[in-house]
Structures are given as structure tokens and as C-alpha cells.
Amino acid sequence: MLRVLKVIAQIGLLSLFVWLGGRFAALTGLPLPGNVVGLIFLYLALRSGLVKLAFIQEGADFLLRHLVFFFIPAAVDLMNWGGVFYRYGFRLALAIAGSTFLTFVVSGHVSQWLRRRHQPCES
Amino acid sequence: MRILMTGFGIGLTLGAYFLAKALYMRYRHPLLNVVLLGATLVAVALLLLKIPYQAYLPARSLMMSLLGPATVGLAVPLYRNRELLSRHAPAILAGVGLGTLTSVVSVAWLAAFAALPCEVVLSLLPKSVTIPFALEVVRLHGGSQALASAFVVATGTLGSVFGGAVLTWVGVQDPIARGLAMGTGSHGQGTAMAFLEGPQQGTMAGLAMTLAGITTTLLAPLLIRLLVRA
Structure with a gap:
């Protein structure tokens, strides 16, 4: 029971960062989502020692373990979009496959090249 | 009645999630995707019970309100691996940055070449990033959240198979x-x-996933202006 309360309180603290991120984006007028700004803020807060890992890690680990659950409600709406796949299915598949292939090749080669360049003395 | 329906919607989604997850755990096939399988189970249940999609919306927004804190929580694995992050900083930043740029630009061009409608193109742009980031990109810049999730899952499935x-x-x-x-x-x-290949690959992939999500949301306003709404 105590653990449940702890997880809930820690999720509350994480929500505070979402809110802070949203306020920051609204005040600066930057077209960024609150949760992404909040994520950057939390990382900086952890790095600076303002927030200790122990304050949030159980809440964060709980949410991340079940992250996929929160994706399901967004995808249920697909029941209203069947026509798009029927009509554009083939072209969509080509665009997605082509772009995914290029992404793998570019990010794989760029990072491999930099790894070899920057660590000439590692085996 | 509304409260009852909301409770039912959440219960239904939880049930679909655990069922889809159990099936995935049992067969471990990349085509058995928990998101698509779970969403299909919920959609089929709604259709069979003759519940209109609108009645599911309150439950949907309640469950998705936890997506914000979950996304913020991605700072935790980033922080835990901070030494790895700084040790491989050039490879990580350039690989993730150029990879993300390639993903968004190439899908925008391919989609324009395939003459897909604007709303579909906008929903395709964040296809390579995990769903919470993709949802925010379409919420801020246009597109459909459902299509974006489907494209994200399609990209993930393709990438994990090939x-x-x-x-x-x-x-x-x-x-x-x-x-x-x-x-x-x-x-x-x-x-x-990546975790099946090895722990080093898996940890790096996890970091790249979060960083690619952040990069995509940062680049999206600029790229959409340049590529889609020019």
C-alpha cells in the first residue's frame, strides 16, 4: 500500500514537470510540447542534483514498464480511418519502407564512422 | 452513466492490453504488436457492443493524461546512462541527429511523390519516433493521432523485422x-x-529512441514549414 502511494506521489512529481514544460512553452511561445520540455527539465534537474533519482524513479519505472498501454487508446481511433489504408495502402507502405531503410543506413553509417574516427586506439 | 462508461472504457483497454501482452509474451513474434492488437481488441469490443466511439473518448483522455508524466519519465534512463551518453557523444548526436533528419525529410519527399493528402503526410512525418512524441508532433502541427500511431507501429514493425x-x-x-x-x-x-542482439545495442537503442523523439519535436516546426507547407 505504501509503495502504491509512493508511485502515485512520484507520478504527481513527474506531472509537475509536464506542467512546467507546458508553461515554459506557452510563455516563450515556442512550438514545443510540454512533455518534451518537461523531459529536458527533469534531465537537467537530475544532473544538477536538484531532483534526486530516488524522488521519481519508482513512478517513472512503473509508467515506462507499461508505456505501451498508454498507446492503445490513441490507436483505437483507427477504426474510423480504415478508408485511408484501403485507398493509399500501397503508396503508404512504399513511403514508410523507403524512408525507414534510408534512416537505418544513414544513422548506422554516420555513427559507425564517428566511432572509428574518434576512438582510433580502441581495439 | 458517463462515469460508468468511462470506467468500462478503462477496464476494456486494460483487459485488451493484458491479453495482447500475454499473446506477445507467448509467441514473441514481431508482427504481434501489443499496440495494434490491443487497439483492435478494443475497437472490436466497441463495435460488437454497439458502443459509439464518442462514448470511449472520456476514458481515452483520462488514460492518455498519464502519457505526459510517462514521457517525462524517459529522463530517468537517460540519466542512468549519462556516462555512456557523454562517452559516445559524437556518434550518438550525429547518428541520431542525421538519422532523424533523414527520416523526416525522406518520408516527406516520398509521400509528396506518392501524392498522398496533406493530413496523411503530416501524420507520416514522426513515423520513426515513439508514440508519445509522434502524438505531440501531430497535435501541434496537424495530422491525425490515430494515423500517426499506426505509421509509428508500421515503421517499428518493419525495422524490427528487417x-x-x-x-x-x-x-x-x-x-x-x-x-x-x-x-x-x-x-x-x-x-x-536491439536488446535481443545484446545489452550494449539495446541500451544504445533506448537512448537513441528518446533522443530521436526530442530531436523530431524540436525539428518538426522548421521542417514542416520547409517541406510540407511551403
Whole structure:
């Protein structure tokens, strides 16, 4: 029971960062989502020692373990979009496959090249 | 009545989630995707029970309100791996940055070439990043959240089935580079596959997944202006 309360309180603290991120984006007028700004803020807060890992890690680990659950409600709406796949299915598949292939090749080669360049003395 | 329906919607989604997850755990096939399977189960149940989609919306927004704190929580694995992050900073930043740029630009061009409608193109742009980031990109810049989630899952499935073979084929052997490419190219699903290759690949993929999500949301306003709404 105590653990449940702890997880809930820690999720509350994480929500505070979402809110802070949203306020920051609204005040600066930057077209960024609150949760992404909040994520950057939390990382900086952890790095600076303002927030200790122990304050949030159980809440964060709980949410991340079940992250996929929160994706399901967004995808249920697909029941209203069947026509798009029927009509554009083939072209969509080509665009997605082509772009995914290029992404793998570019990010794989760029990072491999930099790894070899920057660590000439590692085996 | 509304409260009852909301409770039912949440219960239904939880049930679909655990069922889809149990099926995935049992067969571990990349085509058995928990998001699509779970969403299909919920949609079929709504259709069979003759519940209109609108009645599901309150439950949907309640469940999705936890997506914000969950996304913020991604700072935790980033922080836990901060030493790894700074040790491989050049490879990570360039690999994730250029990979993300390639993903968004190439899909925008391919979609324009295929003459897809604007709303579909906008929903395609964040296809390589994990769903919470993709949802925010379409919420801020246009597109459909459902289509975006479907494209994200399609990309993840493709990457987790063929990604490893593609990397081997084009000569990417370095385990860290492989992990970075899998996380950048196909987010959480790619990360799951990277962990099957090894812990080093998996950890890198997880970091790349979060960083690619952040990069995509940062680049989206600029790229959409340049590529889609020019």
C-alpha cells in the first residue's frame, strides 16, 4: 500500500514537470510540447542534483514498464480511418519502407564512422 | 452513466492490453504488436457492443493524461546512462541527429511523390519516433493521432523485422552504431530487437529512441514549414 502511494506521489512529481514544460512553452511561445520540455527539465534537474533519482524513479519505472498501454487508446481511433489504408495502402507502405531503410543506413553509417574516427586506439 | 462508461472504457483497454501482452509474451513474434492488437481488441469490443466511439473518448483522455508524466519519465534512463551518453557523444548526436533528419525529410519527399493528402503526410512525418512524441508532433502541427500511431507501429514493425539484416547488409557491424540505428529508425520496437542482439545495442537503442523523439519535436516546426507547407 505504501509503495502504491509512493508511485502515485512520484507520478504527481513527474506531472509537475509536464506542467512546467507546458508553461515554459506557452510563455516563450515556442512550438514545443510540454512533455518534451518537461523531459529536458527533469534531465537537467537530475544532473544538477536538484531532483534526486530516488524522488521519481519508482513512478517513472512503473509508467515506462507499461508505456505501451498508454498507446492503445490513441490507436483505437483507427477504426474510423480504415478508408485511408484501403485507398493509399500501397503508396503508404512504399513511403514508410523507403524512408525507414534510408534512416537505418544513414544513422548506422554516420555513427559507425564517428566511432572509428574518434576512438582510433580502441581495439 | 458517463462515469460508468468511462470506467468500462478503462477496464476494456486494460483487459485488451493484458491479453495482447500475454499473446506477445507467448509467441514473441514481431508482427504481434501489443499496440495494434490491443487497439483492435478494443475497437472490436466497441463495435460488437454497439458502443459509439464518442462514448470511449472520456476514458481515452483520462488514460492518455498519464502519457505526459510517462514521457517525462524517459529522463530517468537517460540519466542512468549519462556516462555512456557523454562517452559516445559524437556518434550518438550525429547518428541520431542525421538519422532523424533523414527520416523526416525522406518520408516527406516520398509521400509528396506518392501524392498522398496533406493530413496523411503530416501524420507520416514522426513515423520513426515513439508514440508519445509522434502524438505531440501531430497535435501541434496537424495530422491525425490515430494515423500517426499506426505509421509509428508500421515503421517499428518493419525495422524490427528487417532492421538488423539491413544493417548487416550495408556493413554496419559496430554494436553501438547498430543500436543507435535501431532506436533512431524504429523506436521502442527497434529497441526490443536491439536488446535481443545484446545489452550494449539495446541500451544504445533506448537512448537513441528518446533522443530521436526530442530531436523530431524540436525539428518538426522548421521542417514542416520547409517541406510540407511551403
